[in-house]
Amino acid sequence: MSQFxxxxxxxxxxxFIQIIxxxxxxxxxxxxxxxxxxxxxxxxxxxxxxGMLIGVVITLFDQQILSFEWIIAxxxxxxxxxxxxxxxxxxxxMPELVAVFNGFGGGASALVAWGxxxxxxxxxxxxxxxxxxxxxxxxxxxxxxxxxFVAFGKLKGFISGRAITFPGLNLINIGSMIGVLTLVGIFxxxxxxxxxxxxxxxxxLLIGITSVIPIGGADMPVVISLLNSYSxxxxxxxxxxxxxxxxxxxxxxxxxxxxxxxxxxxxxxxRSLANVIFGSFxxxxxxxxxxxxxADGDKIVRETSPQDMAIQVSYADKVIIVPGYGLAVAxxxxxxxxxxxxxxxxGVTVKYGIHPVAGRMPGHMNVLxxxxxxxxxxxxxxxxxxxxxxxxDVVMVIGANDVVNPMARTDPGNPIYGMPILNxxxxxxxxxxxxxxxPGYAGxxxxxxxxxxxxxxxxxxxxxxxxxxxxxxxx
Amino acid sequence: MSSLxxxxxxxxxxxxxxxxxxxxxPPTLHTPLMSGANAISGITIVGALIVAGSxxxxxxxxxxxLAIIFATxxxxxxxxxxDRMLEMFKKKED
Numbered sequence: 001m002s003q004f005x006x007x008x009x010x011x012x013x014x015x016f017i018q019i020i021x022x023x024x025x026x027x028x029x030x031x032x033x034x035x036x037x038x039x040x041x042x043x044x045x046x047x048x049x050x051g052m053l054i055g056v057v058i059t060l061f062d063q064q065i066l067s068f069e070w071i072i073a074x075x076x077x078x079x080x081x082x083x084x085x086x087x088x089x090x091x092x093x094m095p096e097l098v099a100v101f102n103g104f105g106g107g108a109s110a111l112v113a114w115g116x117x118x119x120x121x122x123x124x125x126x127x128x129x130x131x132x133x134x135x136x137x138x139x140x141x142x143x144x145x146x147x148x149f150v151a152f153g154k155l156k157g158f159i160s161g162r163a164i165t166f167p168g169l170n171l172i173n174i175g176s177m178i179g180v181l182t183l184v185g186i187f188x189x190x191x192x193x194x195x196x197x198x199x200x201x202x203x204x205l206l207i208g209i210t211s212v213i214p215i216g217g218a219d220m221p222v223v224i225s226l227l228n229s230y231s232x233x234x235x236x237x238x239x240x241x242x243x244x245x246x247x248x249x250x251x252x253x254x255x256x257x258x259x260x261x262x263x264x265x266x267x268x269x270x271r272s273l274a275n276v277i278f279g280s281f282x283x284x285x286x287x288x289x290x291x292x293x294x295a296d297g298d299k300i301v302r303e304t305s306p307q308d309m310a311i312q313v314s315y316a317d318k319v320i321i322v323p324g325y326g327l328a329v330a331x332x333x334x335x336x337x338x339x340x341x342x343x344x345x346x347g348v349t350v351k352y353g354i355h356p357v358a359g360r361m362p363g364h365m366n367v368l369x370x371x372x373x374x375x376x377x378x379x380x381x382x383x384x385x386x387x388x389x390x391x392x393d394v395v396m397v398i399g400a401n402d403v404v405n406p407m408a409r410t411d412p413g414n415p416i417y418g419m420p421i422l423n424x425x426x427x428x429x430x431x432x433x434x435x436x437x438x439p440g441y442a443g444x445x446x447x448x449x450x451x452x453x454x455x456x457x458x459x460x461x462x463x464x465x466x467x468x469x470x471x472x473x474x475x
Numbered sequence: 476m477s478s479l480x481x482x483x484x485x486x487x488x489x490x491x492x493x494x495x496x497x498x499x500x501p502p503t504l505h506t507p508l509m510s511g512a513n514a515i516s517g518i519t520i521v522g523a524l525i526v527a528g529s530x531x532x533x534x535x536x537x538x539x540x541l542a543i544i545f546a547t548x549x550x551x552x553x554x555x556x557x558d559r560m561l562e563m564f565k566k567k568e569d
Binding site for chain 1 (some may be wrong): 478479482485486487488489490491492493494496497498499500501502503504505506507508509510512513514515516517518519520521522523524525526527528529530531532534535536538539540541542543544545546547548549550551552553554555556557558559560561562563564565566
């Protein structure tokens with residue numbers, strides 16, 4: 001759009017654009033900061049969106065941009081697809097959607113670097129560092145693209161959620177990465193060699209697939225968070241290619257933020273990042289999985305009824321609800337809120353104890369409960385709620401399993417040993433809402449089922465809670 | 476100072492800001508944060524605009540066009556869905 005500006009302004013235009021970029025960056029930083037607290041988070045996201053709008057609009061005045069037909073068509077198509085996806089998605093499908101968006105972001109960065117490279121008539125004129133960052137941008141962007149879509153497929157069930165692997169796959173992956181990086185180096189000295197370029201692109205796409213395939217479905221959120229970090233770095237690399245500070249800074253912000261977030265998630269599962277990436281953990285077929293009340297040997301399971309349960313919770317002083325993904329699958333968020341409200345009307349203190357990895361991605365359960373209008377000040381983090389269990393009369397565990405499994409504290413041989421859990425077994429009584437005695441996602445049996453203080457409420461979470469809600473009317 | 480070194484300076488400093496900004500986020504907000512940060516990474520749209528709109532061969536335009544579509548999906552979808560999530564976070568009304 002610089003064509004429409006008078007000559008006298010054009011001299012200052014490049015500097016002016018840079019200053020506006022600085023303002024856009026400030027919006028991003030302020031936005032991320034505001035995302036730290038539930039009260040200001042929405043504003044934070046809006047700040048970031050405004051920053052993006054400012055950055056896009058001012059870029060249209062860049063003197064390199066001469067034609068707009070591709071731009072207008074692209075923004076309309078992409079904007080429409082993005083808006084429809086964002087409006088239609090079910091909150092339970094959030095991990096898949098973030099994976100998809102992330103894949104597109106990474107893909108875009110790879111395309112930007114590739115496009116910029118094709119735009120240059122004589123590649124030998126590009127300095128070596130420009131070629132290296134082009135190669136890196138394509139490498140990281142392409143692997144983020146395919147990796148994100150494999151993660152999407154695993155979450156959606158198109159691709160087996162199991163850890164698909166064979167001996168040596170990790171070595172092959174590491175070898176290919178070193179190979180690609182070496183080729184990027186060679187490419188910097190021989191940019192006219194088309195073969196090297198295509199190998200870098202092709203192998204990077206493959207690495208995205210082969211490095212996510214061996215990771216179990218339960219670890220996908222961590223993978224998505226890591227890929228989110230990658231897509232930031234890919235954007236930053238594209239910024240190096242184009243010598244664009246806005247891209248460099250914003251990409252680096254996201255890269256660093258994504259890495260920290262990944263670290264936080266790993267900590268919540270007591271796993272190292274290396275263990276998630278190379279460990280091929282989870283998604284195994286568990287033993288058991290048999291129907292209700294069938295327990296082996298001397299293990300006795302105590303069942304409860306809606307009426308019995310209603311009396312217990314009505315006369316309790318304090319009830320803690322521990323929701324897991326099973327709650328969301330059954331779409332029982334609204335019913336659980338209804339039950340909680342009835343109990344509060346009876347003078348019972350009700351709190352929700354949320355494990356950091358409850359749901360399908362960290363913080364997912366908070367979103368799902370927020371959707372059901374549960375106020376966020378009733379939701380307590382693991383560290384806040386754990387000291388409270390010993391003074392709690394009844395804990396209702398709904399659709400959660402591994403995150404309340406006491407074996408994580410007691411059995412060093414157990415795969416989940418060391419994972420911080422909600423210590424529900426310290427409460428006077430636990431009630432587990434569950435379809436059957438089958439083990440959880442990690443495929444591990446839970447001794448809590450057979451604890452003498454525990455009762456099982458078998459059935460679909462939503463149906464069970466509805467029965468409980470009705471029974472509460474009669475107490 | 477060469478432009479590469481200058482860019483590296485900015486890159487590293489921005490990384491430190493990113494670390495500082497995020498390390499205090501409560502678990503409640505992890506999902507919206509991931510999705511919001513992901514939308515910001517769509518900033519690559521700025522690069523896509525330059526590639527699609529400036530002088531270059533037909534191939535560069537097509538690649539740039541694709542890049543714009545991809546990046547816009549990321550940006551528009553990302554910010555909208557994050558807003559949808561955060562809109563639902565409410566304090567207890569009394």
